[in-house]
Amino acid sequence: MITESDRRLIELGYKPEFRREMSLFGVLGISFCAIGILTGSSAAFQTGLFSGGPLGLFWGWNICSLFMLFIALSQAEICSAFPTMGGLYFWVSKLKPELPFLAYCTGWIYAIAMTLTGTSGNLSVALFIASLAEVGSGRTLTRVEITAIAWGINILSGLINTVGTKAIGKMSNFNIWWTLGGTLVLVITLLVKAPVKNTADFVFTDLENTTGWSSKGFVVLLGFLQAVYSLEGSETAGQVAEEAVRAEWLAPLAVVGSIVGSWIIGLAYMLALLFSVQSITNIQATSFAIPIAQLYYDAVGERLALMCLAVICLAQFMAAVTAFTASSRLYYALARDNAFPAKGAFMALNRYQAPYVGVWMSVLIGCVVSCAYIGSVIAFNAILSSAAIAVMLSYLQPIMIRVFWPSSLKVRGPFHLGKWSWAINAISFAFSSFICVLFILPTAFPVNKNNMNYAVVSVGTIMMLVVTTWVFWGRFRYKGPVATSVVPSKRCSGSDEKIE
Template sequence: MTTEEDSRRLAELGYKQELARTWSGFSNFAISFSIISILAGCFTTFGQAWNNGGPIAISWGWPLISVFILIIGFCMSELVSAYPTAGGIYWWAAKLGKPIHGWFTGWLNLIGLVAVTASVDYGCATFLNITLNRLTGGAWEGTLPQAFLLFVIVLALHALINIYSHKLISLLQNVSVWWHVAGAAIVVAILIFAPENHQSASFVFFGTNNSSGFGDGSDGLPFWLYVLPLGFLLTQYTITGFDACAHVSEETQGAARSAARGLWQSIFYSAIGGWILLLSFLFAATHVDEINKNAGFVGTIFDTALSSPLATAIFAISTIGQFFCGMSCVTSMSRMTYAFSRDGAVPGWRLWSKVDRNRTPVNAIIAGCVAAALITLPALYAPAGLTTPVAFYAVVSIAVIGLYLAFLIPIWLRLRMGDAFQPGPWTLGRKYKALCWIACVEIVIVSIYFIMPFSPAGVPGSADFTWTSVNYAPIAVGVVLIGIALWWALSARHWFTGPRRTIDEVPAA
């Protein structure tokens, strides 16, 4: 498909070509692959799975949940093929349903993208904090305030790259893919050949661990029904953000095919690479007591199994991968902000929907990064003994819930539409019914689990309750849902009509 054909298809959907359509199909795949980033999520949320289930939450949980996420990806690939617009998920919901569906989808998606940007950049700052501490021999202390300072610096750098280097972003997305492939391969090789000892296959595939504080640390019924599913947050969080393929579809050549293909392939290849990487972690986890002592922090595996230089090299590889990931997150978030504002949904929409002379939504980039910094402020505080603040996992949960609920609405609407849906060149055919049902049920279940407390200290009314242990995801998501519902009922339903056309006629073929 030529650029003219892409622009004509966009015009049929109601928009003129304002963003520069310079991205190749590989670049479209690359942004989602970079946002999924096995060098980010597999490292930063490893402790969540280790403490809540242990090895089985990783060795079996990862491929199991990956299959469900791939099904969600297939459903979304069909939708992006039919409607390749920057608004992506929000546009699909408004098209397949009513303005109210677009309203809720857009806000959930936007909140999820802000949260995933915050969590990725905070994870990057955490690993950079550790790397600097190791490289300086402790001169850089690596405190929580220092981690937050690095987080703000990383966030600012990502904003600047996105503002001033449109062409560089596309190039860096491509570089990021190869960094993730080569970097992960190097980490796996180090963990195979450098340690003196490895864990047994029985430990990796059948070992359990319950350091959550629930169920007295046993593997009884509470373990299987509550604790272990909390460990699945590792997979559900890592393999997310793949909607980026849709958000940059107005900048992608041959978007109706390449964006659909890029979306599901980014999930598929990340699932395989991530599983191999995580298995290498588990086989190298020979000092279980020490890992438990450090709340499942993945860096403890490297410190106990490797020499200091090799452990530092792994931290550096992951940090750079996370930097690429955060850069891609800002790109996706800003395109969603631009598209949703273009349709008048965001307060001050005229400001956020502007593009500069380089056809870049500068104001949308700045606004999203500022919001990401604000919701991460609680990470300045952490319960004693924890390497990672509970607030980090809360922001992770907000990202997962916001994004996946945003995915749920258009998938459900497509299922409800049935054969009346007009697919694009990439379609599920008759399989859409089974796949859409599976996707909807899985999203509802994980959203319920990820608003639950992560530890007994986060349960209101418990003897050791502390506010720093609270999973504030349900509070944040609940306040937002109530807020946008009230906003809709009292005001938006009178003026928000969904996507606004920015073009009067479709260019002739």
């Protein structure tokens, strides 16, 4: 019996290949896990603390969460109409089929971004482990040791993804409860054990500026990057749409729900951190691998700091695993449409229903990129910063099409924004464009070789690589989505019929 979701997939031109074993909770968990609210807020906390301080962190979080919700709504509307693997890439290919270059670039940039996001997450796990060693034993791990740990985490992420849909779905379910329970534990521990509680005046109005820039407004805006970095990843639900029951409903609900949940949980966690921070100077001068470890050490002591860091570390690992889930599915989708080489290899599924070649290519790239950390922390940070920018650039493509070509969404899914559609897309487009520019601006002044924001170089390199592959290979092979179903697509070729 063909389910409603499989029928829709066939109408879009694809033969169902995956078992639909993910419930709403599982799909929501994928997005929630990819966002990694505990981990993103912890790993990037010092960015906002030094650029705007508590004022920038609190107000930046709420402002950015609102705009990221608009972006999620824009994505959910498209996802409901096209609930297929490939996510952003497939959406662009259907919204603007006469410009295959846009879809090709979106797919490649997003695939690279997801792979680098997983790499970043796995190195963060290694840094949390290094911080645990420093707090617990006083031993400082070398860059080589931290990189070796990152290699092990990359390989473990690959093994888990190779097991397939059931394992990832169960892990995502567990992650929701771990994040909720972990946040509660962290908040209570901080507020109960911190020897000195900061005042509301400090939490909501204190402005900190260690950047060297004289413009207070610009400094606060730089602090916004912490919030945006922490909230990226909600669209990951679209990558597993072909593995979800009633994907036309569940995937868009997961995209939006993960942002709403992350906004609330992240706000509670951030307020606990701000009320409990003992010394911003100590955090800035810390020798710990992850600066937030110093905040916990000062606020709750050695033993409880170890517990808190372990909670965050496990959440970080699950988030990184999910990034490789997304990248492997995206490689599958690109290969299926002749937008990626070695089509047969990247479309091959093992007995666990996992596109294992894409999984292990992500692991290989992650291990290679992690080696850059040995030579230069600055170079490695530039590579990973480019991942956050690449994600926002990928967000920008389908939203831009919806703004400038409103009639491009010829098929409406059950999740639709109605008369508010264009306005929400326009707001999302403006914010995404603004963040893409903000991400590449220098974060310190005066600018020198040690504090230069090299993300613009790494992003430029990624874009040149993608354009080069298009010129010499892609334009001869990629013409748009390749139908694999035995039933021809009827509804996606121009009809304005609404799907219920």
